[in-house]
Amino acid sequence: MARLDVTETFKGICFPGHLHTQESLRYATEFKFQDTDTLIVTYPKSGTTWMQEIVTLISCKGDPAKSQMQPNWTRAPWIEQYYCSDVLKAAQGPRLLSTHLPYKLLAPALQRSKAKVIYVARNPKDVIVSYYHFHKMANFLKDPGTFTEFLSTFQEGTVYYGSWFDHVKEWTSNARNIDNFLYITYEEMWEDLRSSLEKVSRFLQCPLMEDELSSAQKSCSFSTMKENSMVNYTLVPQEIMDHSKGKFMRKGQIGDWVNTFSTEQSRNFDISYASKMADSVLTFVWET
Numbered sequence: 001m002a003r004l005d006v007t008e009t010f011k012g013i014c015f016p017g018h019l020h021t022q023e024s025l026r027y028a029t030e031f032k033f034q035d036t037d038t039l040i041v042t043y044p045k046s047g048t049t050w051m052q053e054i055v056t057l058i059s060c061k062g063d064p065a066k067s068q069m070q071p072n073w074t075r076a077p078w079i080e081q082y083y084c085s086d087v088l089k090a091a092q093g094p095r096l097l098s099t100h101l102p103y104k105l106l107a108p109a110l111q112r113s114k115a116k117v118i119y120v121a122r123n124p125k126d127v128i129v130s131y132y133h134f135h136k137m138a139n140f141l142k143d144p145g146t147f148t149e150f151l152s153t154f155q156e157g158t159v160y161y162g163s164w165f166d167h168v169k170e171w172t173s174n175a176r177n178i179d180n181f182l183y184i185t186y187e188e189m190w191e192d193l194r195s196s197l198e199k200v201s202r203f204l205q206c207p208l209m210e211d212e213l214s215s216a217q218k219s220c221s222f223s224t225m226k227e228n229s230m231v232n233y234t235l236v237p238q239e240i241m242d243h244s245k246g247k248f249m250r251k252g253q254i255g256d257w258v259n260t261f262s263t264e265q266s267r268n269f270d271i272s273y274a275s276k277m278a279d280s281v282l283t284f285v286w287e288t
């Protein structure tokens with residue numbers, strides 16, 4: 001099937017042109033946040049869809065109806081994607097928004113509001129492997145080539161949405177000064193989903209009863225989400241996402257990178273990681 005990959009470059013960063021236009025990217029950077037908004041921020045493949053499900057379920061007090069009836073891209077639209085303004089025209093109540101934009105592109109707009117920000121980070125080796133497989137099945141992204149080629153592009157920071165290193169460092173060092181900022185990792189959610197749900201619900205000031213928490217926990221488990229067509233992207237036409245080449249809900253594991261990285265690639269990545277992250281206090285869980 002022919003690829004639909006067109007690249008849109010905005011302020012030096014590449015975006016998939018299938019979903020982004022100069023106009024939509026400008027709309028995002030000038031976004032009019034409201035104090036009641038919740039914004040999920042991630043580098044791609046870090047647990048965006050999972051957090052969209054978690055926040056939806058918390059705001060519905062564990063009731064799965066909304067997450068089973070409305071696709072994640074309309075209940076938590078990416079502000080930089082072209083359809084966002086239309087989705088938001090129809091939105092009612094407090095808004096749940098998503099973004100993959102780097103901090104520097106959103107900081108001016110965000111600083112004008114008290115919107116809540118949830119930043120989800122994931123260890124970069126698992127991000128790379130997940131991103132690599134996603135490029136293979138998502139026809140609106142470039143053909144990733146071999147894993148070795150993709151790894152090198154990732155480390156150069158010339159993949160879509162820019163450098164992972166800049167993304168996590170800039171959001172976590174600068175945005176910590178924004179009121180209402182929650183930092184959480186994919187690995188933390190994976191290791192203790194219930195405590196993570198409680199943490200997010202405290203942050204959103206939306207406490208859940210024990211049975212509501214249990215219901216939310218069940219609905220945002222990997223096994224439930226894998227079967228939920230509102231979040232597993234099977235509603236997207238095959239020419240855009242080809243599920244015969246791989247699943248969006250692929251493995252949902254910590255440490256799956258060991259099955260793809262060679263020993264040498266892992267060692268070289270560790271060296272480059274240590275140097276690029278030398279000025280950061282962040283730590284990650286790499287394996288279970």
Ligand code: A3P
Pocket residue numbers: 042043044045046047048049050126129130131133190220221222223225248249250251252253256
């Ligand atoms: P894998 O490709 O490693 O399986 P994003 O939503 O940011 O694109 O991230 C997608 C990644 O999150 C995929 O990782 C996907 O399987 C994983 N994921 C989604 N929901 C999950 C869940 N409930 N539990 C664990 N992993 C989940």
